[in-house]
Amino acid sequence: MDLLNDAVDLFLHIDEHLNAVIDEYGVWTYAILFLIIFLETGVVVTPFLPGDSLLFAAGAFAASGSLEVSVLLVLLSAAAILGDSANYAIGSRVGPRVFHKEDVRFLNKRHLERTHAFYERHGGKTIIIARFVPIVRTFAPFVAGIGSMTYGKFLSYNVVGGLLWVSIFVVGGYLFGNIAVVEDNFSFIIVAIVLISVMPAVVEYVRQRLASRRGSAA
Numbered sequence: 001m002d003l004l005n006d007a008v009d010l011f012l013h014i015d016e017h018l019n020a021v022i023d024e025y026g027v028w029t030y031a032i033l034f035l036i037i038f039l040e041t042g043v044v045v046t047p048f049l050p051g052d053s054l055l056f057a058a059g060a061f062a063a064s065g066s067l068e069v070s071v072l073l074v075l076l077s078a079a080a081i082l083g084d085s086a087n088y089a090i091g092s093r094v095g096p097r098v099f100h101k102e103d104v105r106f107l108n109k110r111h112l113e114r115t116h117a118f119y120e121r122h123g124g125k126t127i128i129i130a131r132f133v134p135i136v137r138t139f140a141p142f143v144a145g146i147g148s149m150t151y152g153k154f155l156s157y158n159v160v161g162g163l164l165w166v167s168i169f170v171v172g173g174y175l176f177g178n179i180a181v182v183e184d185n186f187s188f189i190i191v192a193i194v195l196i197s198v199m200p201a202v203v204e205y206v207r208q209r210l211a212s213r214r215g216s217a218a
Contacts, residue, residue: 042083047138055169060177080162091145127157131165
C-alpha cells in the first residue's frame with residue numbers, strides 16, 4: 001500500500017520531486033532523466049515509470065533556467081529511440097515464448113494482448129501512435145519484435161515517434177509550464193495530460209468490446 005501511495009505521490013507531484021532531484025544532483029539530473037525515459041520505453045516490465053508527465057515537467061524546468069531545453073531534446077530523444085530499439089530486440093528474442101505462456105511473472109499478459117490487438121489494427125503506425133499512449137508505448141516495440149516487421153522499418157517509425165513524443169511534451173512544458181495558472185494547478189495539468197493520452201487506448205478497448213458483442217449476437 002505504501003508503494004502505491006508513493007507512486008501516486010510521485011505522479012501528482014512530479015514537479016516537486018524533479019525539483020528535489022535537480023537540487024541534489026545538478027548536472028547528473030540529465031543522466032537520471034535519460035535512464036527513466038530509456039527504462040520506461042525499453043523494458044517491458046516498467047510501464048509504470050513516468051513518461052509524458054516527466055517530459056512536460058522537464059520542459060517547464062528548462063523554461064525557468066534549471067535545465068537546458070536543447071540538451072533535454074537531444075538526450076531524451078536518444079533515450080526514447082534507444083529504449084524502443086532495446087525493447088524490439090528483447091521482443092524478437094524472448095517474445096514468442098513469453099506471448100504464448102499463460103502466466104508470466106512481472107509481465108501483465110492483458111496489456112500485451114491489448115497492445116497486440118492495437119498493433120494488428122494500425123500496423124506499423126502503432127509505433128508512432130503508441131508513443132502518446134501510456135502502457136501501450138512500452139509494449140508496442142516488444143510486440144513489433146515478436147512480429148514480422150524488419151528492424152529497418154521499425155527504426156524509421158521509432159525515430160519519427162521518438163522525436164515527436166519528446167519534442168511535443170518537452171516544448172509544451174517549456175512554453176506553458178511556467179504560466180501562472182499552470183504552475184498553480186500543475187497536478188491537475190499532469191492528470192489531464194495522462195487522461196488525454198490514454199483516450200486512444202480506451203476508445204480501442206470499447207470498440208473491441210462492442211465488436212465482440214455484435215459478433216456474439218450474430
